[in-house]
Amino acid sequence: MVATGQPKPPIASPLPHSPDQEQFLADLAKFGPKAQYEPPSLRASRRYCRQLARRHYENFTVVSLFVPRELRQHFCNIYAWCRWADDLADETRDPELGLDLLGWWQRELLACYQGSVRHPVMVALRETVDRFSIPRDPFLDLLTAFRQDQRVVRYETFEELLDYCRHSANPVGRLILFLGRCHMPERVLLSDQICTGLQLVNFWQDVAQDYDRGRIYIPRTESRRVGYSEEMFARREFNPAFRTLMKGLVNEAAAFLRRGRPLVAMMPRKLQVPIYLFVRGGLSIAQAIEKVDYNVWLHRPTLSRRHKVGLMIRTMWDVLWRRYERE
Numbered sequence: 001m002v003a004t005g006q007p008k009p010p011i012a013s014p015l016p017h018s019p020d021q022e023q024f025l026a027d028l029a030k031f032g033p034k035a036q037y038e039p040p041s042l043r044a045s046r047r048y049c050r051q052l053a054r055r056h057y058e059n060f061t062v063v064s065l066f067v068p069r070e071l072r073q074h075f076c077n078i079y080a081w082c083r084w085a086d087d088l089a090d091e092t093r094d095p096e097l098g099l100d101l102l103g104w105w106q107r108e109l110l111a112c113y114q115g116s117v118r119h120p121v122m123v124a125l126r127e128t129v130d131r132f133s134i135p136r137d138p139f140l141d142l143l144t145a146f147r148q149d150q151r152v153v154r155y156e157t158f159e160e161l162l163d164y165c166r167h168s169a170n171p172v173g174r175l176i177l178f179l180g181r182c183h184m185p186e187r188v189l190l191s192d193q194i195c196t197g198l199q200l201v202n203f204w205q206d207v208a209q210d211y212d213r214g215r216i217y218i219p220r221t222e223s224r225r226v227g228y229s230e231e232m233f234a235r236r237e238f239n240p241a242f243r244t245l246m247k248g249l250v251n252e253a254a255a256f257l258r259r260g261r262p263l264v265a266m267m268p269r270k271l272q273v274p275i276y277l278f279v280r281g282g283l284s285i286a287q288a289i290e291k292v293d294y295n296v297w298l299h300r301p302t303l304s305r306r307h308k309v310g311l312m313i314r315t316m317w318d319v320l321w322r323r324y325e326r327e
């Protein structure tokens with residue numbers, strides 16, 4: 001059972017407001033449930049979504065270079081919707097308020113599907129869901145995950161964590177399949193593997209940051225299996241048990257990514273590079289965690305600009321020559 005009623009991991013100190021949070025709070029005051037404004041034009045709404053995507057997502061510029069021009073705006077529209085949902089859940093730092101705001105965001109989404117739009121993200125998103133016949137389900141699944149983050153701070157088993165990934169990560173891949181007009185059962189299964197792998201590797205990359213926010217995504221059963229105790233978590237202790245724990249978790253995340261890699265060859269040619277970049281980016285983070293000897297308490301593994309450029313060049317080359325199975 002998901003550990004909903006367990007004590008939260010202690011937060012060492014209040015997190016300072018980041019520039020991103022300050023910007024979000026300003027946007028919330030301007031476009032939130034209590035704001036009074038006229039619905040912006042489609043052109044202004046598109047621009048807002050592009051700005052939001054570029055402002056927040058460090059990899060978006062790189063990925064967007066390989067997204068067909070006719071799809072870039074729609075990628076931005078979906079990203080902007082997800083960004084708002086994520087920020088509503090996390091940036092207020094108040095679980096009850098977060099749940100209220102997520103309820104408002106869901107009502108805005110449902111109104112969008114009924115043809116009534118006001119928020120700039122919804123104005124832009126309406127065009128996307130109409131053009132690509134995107135159902136509500138992926139968006140509603142994401143909202144389920146964001147709500148879960150307000151209630152659940154620890155997971156008992158790996159299967160419970162995978163169930164969370166089914167709502168928090170897999171819908172994003174399914175949305176991309178709709179944009180590529182290739183949403184088919186076999187592709188959905190492979191996309192889910194990639195998205196779950198990406199979500200897991202992000203968890204293992206951000207163990208320390210998540211702990212600062214009062215969350216532990218490492219399942220208790222996995223910790224107990226290697227002898228890593230709750231007291232060790234509280235001390236942020238790096239020891240052989242933690243190394244063994246992280247090695248197993250990182251290998252599992254990489255296995256998900258590799259199992260999903262055949263999707264690249266099944267995607268429309270114009271989307272093969274960005275999909276392969278997602279796979280390789282996730283595998284590169286897994287390798288970066290290994291390179292710091294799995295001590296993610298001390299180091300948050302990231303990819304350098306040089307590494308990203310090299311990854312981009314290799315991916316373009318391998319897609320050009322249809323070499324998808326090199327890692």
